[in-house]
Amino acid sequence: MSITETIRDTFSGILTRESIRSTVGTATKKINGYLSLFDRDNEESIDYKTGLSILRDTQVATGFDILKYLLSSKKWILTNTEEDKEIYDFIYDMLTNMDTELNTVVKQMTAAILWGFNVHELIFDVNSDGYLVFTDIVPLHIKTLQENPFIYDDDTGELISIHQRTGKYDIEIPEYKCLIYSFGSLYDELEGRGLLYDFLPVVEDKENLMDLLMTFAVRNGSPTMYGKADNEISRDEMLTAFEDIADGTMGMTVGPNEDVGILESSHNGEIFFNALAYKDNQIFRRMFIGNLLMGDNSQTGTYAQAQTQLEFGQFVFDGILEEIANCIQTKINLITQLNFSSERKAPIISFDKFTSGDMQKLFSILTPLMQNGVVDSENTAVQESLALLFKSEAE
Structure with a gap:
């Protein structure tokens, strides 16, 4: 052998x-x-x-x-x-x-x-x-x-x-x-x-924020039409016209004592986007990566802070x-x-x-x-x- x-x-x-x-x-x-x-x-x-x-x-x-x-x-x-x-x-x-x-x-x-x-x-x-x-x-x-x-x-x-x-x-x-x-x-x-384990609550928060953002977009993100009618018949006709506009009709007519307008939210959901950006920031910081390095354009950090995190990440x-x-x-x-x-x-x-x-x-x-x-x-x-x-x- x-x-x-x-x-x-x-x-x-x-x-x-x-x-x-x-x-x-x-x-x-x-x-x-x-x-x-x-x-x-x-x-x-x-x-x-x-x-x-x-x-x-x-x-x-x-x-x-x-x-x-x-x-x-x-x-x-x-x-x-x-x-x-x-x-x-x-x-x-x-x-x-x-x-x-x-x-x-x-x-x-x-x-x-x-x-x-x-x-x-x-x-x-x-x-x-x-x-x-x-x-x-x-x-x-x-x-x-x-x-x-x-x-x-x-x-x-x-x-x-x-x-x-x-x-x-x-x-x-x-x-x-x-x-x-x-x-x-x-x-x-x-x-x-x-x-x-650390990311679980952060990701859950992000999912909840996205649900809230979608709700905001549906309820408040789009313009809302309103109308003023001087009698019940005109009101019903106006509601029908609003439905037609929602389906694609380009316009409607109103009487001399009636009015139609559009309500728009003064907010664009910034609070939700800022919260999502903060949560994303948490994830990258936990991975020892500076926030500005990851393209963070918000005011949550500075170049000096990012450099400090980079030096810390280097040791890690x-x-x-x-x-x-x-x-x-x-x-x-x-x-x-x-x-x-x-x-x-x-x-x-x-x-x-x-x-x-x-x-x-x-x-x-x-x-x-x-x-x-x-x-x-x-x-x-x-x-x-x-x-x-x-x-x-x-x-």
């Missing part, structure tokens, strides 16, 4: 993909005593269906697109801390030859910003040199992780597996095969705390990428220990830092696109601009 076959036989369990490529909805019932992660008794819970309804809000979807492209645009860096060229070359070759590019994996991991956590499965194989490598990192759909996704050891409290569930299957994936990123955790809880973006790098580092350490002596150190992965110049680039690219409102995130040109935002610096 060759060395490669021997290694394949030894690691037969680790070489099998566990997760499901889910295309079906998550079952809502509880099984085997599992409690739903998104149980309604938890006031901070956001179930999958509610999350999708929040993401239908244009401002939420656009803001996340911007964050996703920003964070995944930064180049990853591998640093050899102990000048161990053999391990460095091995890890670098593995990361650059995966089926899915590492920056695409980072883009997928940003889903944790919305949902609180994100899970990928590592796909292992044995390379031509007889080393164990992961050839791909595949995402687990959040809708398959709705019911108690994290399984812990009853005695030690350590995470032992990930529970993935669809309508037909229940799968438990060993912890060592999973890349887990949690966002917004206060006490290291793996479920995290996604921004969708760097922090998120550092957390993601730490997650990936744990798996680099694992693959190093499986292939080499535990005394040898794995190289360190990190990402380029954001700079004030990056923020100015973002400003200059997005501002012309947003003079009249929010970025159309479905526009191909906008997506390409965001995805290639820092390409010149990364090369």
Whole structure:
């Protein structure tokens, strides 16, 4: 038996993909005593269906697109801390030859910003040199992780597996095969705390405001005709004439003692539009993006305030990428220990830092696109601009 076959036989369990490529909805019932992660008794819970309804809000979807492209645009860096060229070359070759590019994996991991956590499965194989490598990192759909996704050891409290569930299957994936990123955790809880929870009341307020705006438009937004008649017959004829005008008649006649006029509201619904703009502003501020950067033409902010938010966002973006790098580092350490002596150190992965110049680039690219409102995130040109935002610096 060759060395490669021997290694394949030894690691037969680790070489099998566990997760499901889910295309079906998550079952809502509880099984085997599992409690739903998104149980309604938890006031901070956001179930999958509610999350999708929040993401239908244009401002939420656009803001996340911007964050996703920003964070995944930064180049990853591998640093050899102990000048161990053999391990460095091995890890670098593995990361650059995966089926899915590492920056695409980072883009997928940003889903944790919305949902609180994100899970990928590592796909292992044995390379031509007889080393164990992961050839791909595949995402687990959040809708398959709705019911108690994290399984812990009853005695030690350590995470032992990930529970993935669809309508037909229940799968438990060993912890060592999973890349887990949690966002917004206060006490290291793996479920995290996604921004969708924060956006829920804001989006509900926007929907209520839109209902009120539509009511205003129907009742007060259009001119109202009034008439004065000197007898009951003339009144009935005048009402009939008003109905004809509503149906398209161009005019009507009245007697010498009668009068017809038009009442128009002195307001154009500004209060509703201002309130909607404020709610949109809340969404982008929660995503660490300055309001003026997003094309806000109201008086709710100044350039200096926007710059302050950009500088703050710069630190937040760097922090998120550092957390993601730490997650990936744990798996680099694992693959190093499986292939080499535990005394040898794995190289360190990190990402380029954001700079004030990056923020100015973002400003200059997005501002012309947003003079009249929010970025159309479905526009191909906008997506390409965001995805290639820092390409010149990364090369």
